[in-house]
Amino acid sequence: MATTLSTLDAWILIAILSVASFLPRASFLWIAPNLPLPEPLKRALRFVPAAVFPALIMPAILINDGAIDISLGNTHLAAAAVAALVSLRRGNTFVVVLAGMVTLHLTQAWHSSGL
Amino acid sequence: MSEPPKDATPQTPSERAEARTVFWRGFVQMLPGTTGSFSTGLICGAAAIAAGMSSLSSMAIAAFGFAGTAQLVVVQLATTGSTLVVIALAGLIVNLRYAMFSLSMSRYLTHMNRRQRFVAAFFLTDPAYALSVARFTQHPDESPRIRYEYYMGATLAMGIGWFAGTGLGTALGAAMPASWQVEFCVPLTFLAMVAATVRDRATVVAAVVGGIVSLLAVGFPYRGGLLVASIAGIAAGYMVESWQRR
Known part of the structure; x- marks a missing residue:
């Protein structure tokens, strides 16, 4: 499903990310330190992280072969559920990722063992 | 001088x-x-x-x-x-x-x-x-x-x-x-960030709407679902905050 990036793809990606990272950072610190921002835009900016992360996570966890899969056979779902629990207990990023990956491999080993 | x-x-x-x-x-x-x-x-x-x-x-x-x-x-x-x-x-x-x-x-x-x-x-x-x-x-x-x-x-x-x-x-x-499957570390990393970005009712709504719309929009061409879901989530959070202010 996932494709491997060519050398050209990689450098195009580097260029895209460089611009997409620098422009928002430079917006007020470098380009326009005294630019007034409309109030609605300032308020909308506050919701960007809250909206973007779930939109990135949900398809990676719940979509299996193009369809929503909420079965016990979805090992990604089990791994994410454990990671979410650890995250709620204020684990740092590294602990959360570790917990999720360990769960992923344990559940996959369990499923392939046929128990 | x-x-x-x-x-x-x-x-x-x-x-x-x-x-x-x-x-x-x-x-x-x-x-x-x-x-x-x-x-x-x-x-x-x-x-x-x-x-x-x-x-x-x-x-x-x-x-x-x-x-x-x-x-x-x-x-x-x-x-x-x-x-x-x-x-x-x-x-x-x-x-x-x-x-x-x-x-x-x-x-x-x-x-x-x-x-x-x-x-x-x-x-x-x-x-x-x-x-x-x-x-x-x-x-x-x-x-x-x-x-x-x-x-x-x-x-x-x-x-x-x-x-x-x-x-x-x-x-x-x-x-x-x-x-x-190292690549699955990526969504898990994002998952670890959710708790820090969700602080009140308006941001919870933004997160829930963003997540649901991303699932509905999975089939969108050019993987545009992420953009649609993000904008929907931002709009939903913004509206909830507006209602709360009234």
Whole structure:
């Protein structure tokens, strides 16, 4: 499903990310330190992280072969559920990722063992 | 009538001494936070290698982008065959919060020359921003020059953690077999960030709507579902906040 990036793809990606990272950072610190921002835009900016992360996570966890899969056979779902629990207990990023990956491999080993 | 230069360079010997002290204070106080930049770098480096990037391009994307989350997003989208426009827009959306931080920082760092403004903007990160602004609000009498030093000390610590993590992840990446499924670290990393971004009812609604719409929009052409879901989530959070204010 996932494709491997060519050398050209990689450098195009580097260029895209460089611009997409620098422009928002430079917006007020470098380009326009005294630019007034409309109030609605300032308020909308506050919701960007809250909206973007779930939109990135949900398809990676719940979509299996193009369809929503909420079965016990979805090992990604089990791994994410454990990671979410650890995250709620204020684990740092590294602990959360570790917990999720360990769960992923344990559940996959369990499923392939046929128990 | 010579006006003092409007930049963040310390002018007097005593100011230079204070600048050095504050710089290293920022560095030391940022150290606990660098575990985060180190582990993000580790994941980013491994994910870049898993996506087929060379060691050189993995280090280059970390250096020029200097943005862990956005890097994970663009690399993930690229490996699932998204168009360049969607990749660029997604990278911009994920980094939009920096515009917010940039605005906030510019109110504190008022004395910078062109080079200092560039450095302050290029290396802006979430943890260094949070730590610095906390310091600035606790010490409102500190001069903009001294503030710049503190922020730079914190930024140096972040940078060291980030590049050390990326280097290790890049080196390990090639040695990690595909059955380890390192790429699943990416959504798990995002998952770990959700708790920090959801603080009140309006942000909860933004998160829930963003997540649900992303599932409904999975079949959208050019993987545009992420953009549709993000905008829907932002709009939903905005509307809830508007109703609450009434």
